[in-house]
Amino acid sequence: MVAVQDSGVEPRLNSRIEKFRDLSPADRLATVGDAARLGQADRDALRGGVLPLDLANGMIENVVGTFEIPLGVATNFTINGRDYLIPMAVEEPSVVAAANEKDRVLIGLGGGCREIEVQVFEETQVGPMVVLHLLVDVRDAMGANTVNTMAEAVAPMIERISGGTVRLRILSNLADLRLARARVRLTPKALATKEFTGERIVAGIVEACSLAIVDPYRAATHNKGIMNGIDPVVVATGNDWRAIEAGAHAWAARGGRYTSLSRWEIDAAGNLVGTLEMPMALGMVGGATKTHPAARAALKLLGVTTAQELAEVTVAVGLAQNMAALRALATEGIQRGHMALHARNIAIVAGASGANIDAVAKELAADHDVRVDRAREILLRLGKEEA
Ligand code: NAD
Secondary structure: OOOOOEEEOEEEOOOOOOHHHHOHHHHHHHHHHHHOOOOOOOOOOHHOOOOOOOHHHOOOOOOOOOOOOOOEEEEEEEOOEEEEEEEEEOOOOOOOOOOOOHHHHHHOOOOOOEEEEEEEEEEOOOEEEEEEEEEEEOEEEEEEEHHHHHHHHHHHHHHHHHOOOOOOOOOOOOOOOOEEEEEEEHHHHHHHOOOOOOHHHHHHHHHHHHHHHHHHHHHHHHHHHHHHHHHHHHHHOOHHHHHHHHHHHHOOOOOOOOOOOOEEEEEEOEEEEEEEEEOOOOEEEEHHHHOHHHHHHHHHHHOOHHHHHHHHHHHHHHHHHHHHHHHHHHHHHHHHHHHHHHHHHHHHHHHOOHHHHHHHHHHHHHHHOOOHHHHHHHHOOOHHHHH
């Protein structure tokens, strides 16, 4: 690979790599490694299987292992005049599987197209448009390929009947007929902490949610907190988190104004009641759910037997995560808890390993001073004490 000169200052790589797709994974890695002048350690890291358990353990809580997804490199990118090789980690292939036989499988399982809806947009910037919705029961699949295949199959028939031209033939991720709901009721007593009464916390959570309902700036972060619970389950089970994110935010804006996905209210007895209802197009067959061994194992670990059950569990996790974030926000603020966890990351960055990670993190958090240079000082002191 030939490095080219960029602006006469920094040598830049050339992102145009002929026949990259025809190479083996090892040859692709060697090619991009040479182009980007990566050392052996970076090449090994990109090859995968290199996140040690103790490092993973420092990154999040309750670690039992690591979860790999395929890493590809997109070539031929020139952005703002500079060439880039773009690393992309994702589980979804871009090739839509041809599936006529698959339709028969779905029908055999009691699924298939249930209804047809038509919507007319009299005015768009290129003239009037007609949208035809196929409402498909996809059973335990996420259903994107299934629906896309059907949309392509019926297009010629639609053209014959309507006399028009079919353009886009694809599913919508606003899966508003595939909603999952979670609801929780908590007594104030269950929420009380040493510093705050349960009533104070209940009121604080309702107040925080009220703001997210009316303010799109707050709603975006409120909903991100919900997705902090949902996305990890979606990824771990090999499902399509972009589809779930797209559906969630489109649903949050369905009234014409972006708002909170969840509702937190006080019932007549003074209990806190939280509800979350949102599209949840998850699958247990199809896509990476069947090809990724860890996704299959994760589904076994969950013990769910239908896609609907998986959706219900996932939404419940989103609601729980939302409650935890609002509870922290309504009381001590988000940083205290967050910093305690982040301190472990900072300890690792500073060079801590083994038992020292916790020792350094504990001290950083106790001092409310979570910085790498402070972590290095503590590490140095611990080293001297041990010597
Ligand atoms: P798929 O086509 O691999 O599997 C679905 C098929 O499995 C069904 O058509 C059916 O024939 C068969 N099947 C076997 N047992 C079944 C059961 N119990 N219930 C239902 N079907 C059963 O996958 P899919 O779920 O149609 O599509 C999911 C994939 O599509 C994901 O990888 C997703 O990332 C990708 N995708 C997403 C989008 C999008 O969200 N916009 C677009 C294109 C592709």
